[in-house]
Amino acid sequence: MMKWNKPFTYLASSIIGISLSVPVNLYAADEVNVYSARKEQLIKPLLDEFTRESGIEVNLITSKADALLKRLQTEGKNTPADILITTDAGRLHRAKESGVLQSAITQALKNKVPVNLQDKDGYWLGLTTRSRVIVYAKDRVKPSELSTYEDLVDPKWKKRICIRSSNNIYNQSLVSSMIAHQGKEKTEQWAKGLVSNFARKPKGGDRDQIKAVAAGQCDIAIVNTYYLGQMINGKDQKQKDAASKVAVFWPNQNDRGAHINVSGIAITKASKNKDNALKLIDFLLSKDAQVWYAKVNNEYPVIKNAELSDTLKSWGDFKSDALNLTKLGELNAEAVRIMDRAGWR
Numbered sequence: 001m002m003k004w005n006k007p008f009t010y011l012a013s014s015i016i017g018i019s020l021s022v023p024v025n026l027y028a029a030d031e032v033n034v035y036s037a038r039k040e041q042l043i044k045p046l047l048d049e050f051t052r053e054s055g056i057e058v059n060l061i062t063s064k065a066d067a068l069l070k071r072l073q074t075e076g077k078n079t080p081a082d083i084l085i086t087t088d089a090g091r092l093h094r095a096k097e098s099g100v101l102q103s104a105i106t107q108a109l110k111n112k113v114p115v116n117l118q119d120k121d122g123y124w125l126g127l128t129t130r131s132r133v134i135v136y137a138k139d140r141v142k143p144s145e146l147s148t149y150e151d152l153v154d155p156k157w158k159k160r161i162c163i164r165s166s167n168n169i170y171n172q173s174l175v176s177s178m179i180a181h182q183g184k185e186k187t188e189q190w191a192k193g194l195v196s197n198f199a200r201k202p203k204g205g206d207r208d209q210i211k212a213v214a215a216g217q218c219d220i221a222i223v224n225t226y227y228l229g230q231m232i233n234g235k236d237q238k239q240k241d242a243a244s245k246v247a248v249f250w251p252n253q254n255d256r257g258a259h260i261n262v263s264g265i266a267i268t269k270a271s272k273n274k275d276n277a278l279k280l281i282d283f284l285l286s287k288d289a290q291v292w293y294a295k296v297n298n299e300y301p302v303i304k305n306a307e308l309s310d311t312l313k314s315w316g317d318f319k320s321d322a323l324n325l326t327k328l329g330e331l332n333a334e335a336v337r338i339m340d341r342a343g344w345r
């Protein structure tokens with residue numbers, strides 16, 4: 001891990017501030033500091049490429065999403081971080097609400113990303129998308145039996161559905177999207193119906209739900225697409241075998257489209273290298289960066305005309321929900337209350 005504090009270069013740059021004849025790049029602390037909830041190997045090569053192209057050094061700290069947010073709050077205006085990279089619009093919204101971000105995304109950057117994949121007040125931008133889909137056991141479920149998230153409350157799915165717990169942000173965001181589309185009452189009824197069809201008490205992560213479908217403990221599961229992508233493309237043969245037993249079903253294709261979410265990026269309120277932060281965001285939205293980043297994360301690029309990985313291509317085209325993802329954050333507290341009342345543990 002690189003060092004954060006560079007007293008010498010800071011000193012040098014402050015001297016340069018009053019001595020214009022000295023070539024600035026020679027001594028300036030030309031850097032940008034990133035807090036990322038993505039694993040180092042899934043982003044570091046891209047940041048290295050940015051440094052090669054721009055001469056701007058990137059200092060990277062990776063940790064769990066909630067820990068990074070807490071750290072930003074604790075450090076306050078003393079944080080070295082210029083940028084936060086994390087997943088789920090619900091979390092990005094939480095960071096915005098907690099006052100650690102600033103609305104600094106330029107119009108030029110906003111224009112590169114579909115408007116529903118960015119904060120309505122300019123606090124964060126989506127970098128990749130993922131969908132929360134239904135996966136089904138190929139030998140026990142016909143895709144023609146599936147249709148919508150709403151239909152999962154049908155008694156035909158009794159004791160056949162696996163899904164992780166309600167304290168997971170991805171499920172909270174899915175429920176937020178249901179509230180946005182059909183209101184609180186219907187969503188609560190839906191959540192109760194879904195819980196009554198659970199095959200088991202929620203446990204584990206999304207990969208565990210896919211494994212449970214493959215092992216016959218349930219017939220369908222609701223999971224994020226990239227987890228299946230990771231299992232297909234990873235080195236673990238057991239996971240590959242499990243993944244081969246399931247298929248992706250895109251819900252709600254005849255109405256609003258499948259629920260999607262993002263991994264996103266934001267500039268911290270205390271950023272001391274805002275121009276460099278904007279340059280890094282611009283780089284991450286370039287075509288080559290988008291293709292690479294989406295591919296290694298088994299996700300979808302946010303910019304137009306960027307090629308998809310073979311795995312994503314194999315799942316086919318789909319219609320995605322056009323809901324502005326800011327809503328997922330705004331409705332999060334309501335979603336949590338509804339899941340709680342529905343007995344979704």
Ligand code: FE
Pocket residue numbers: 087224
């Ligand atoms: Fe995840």
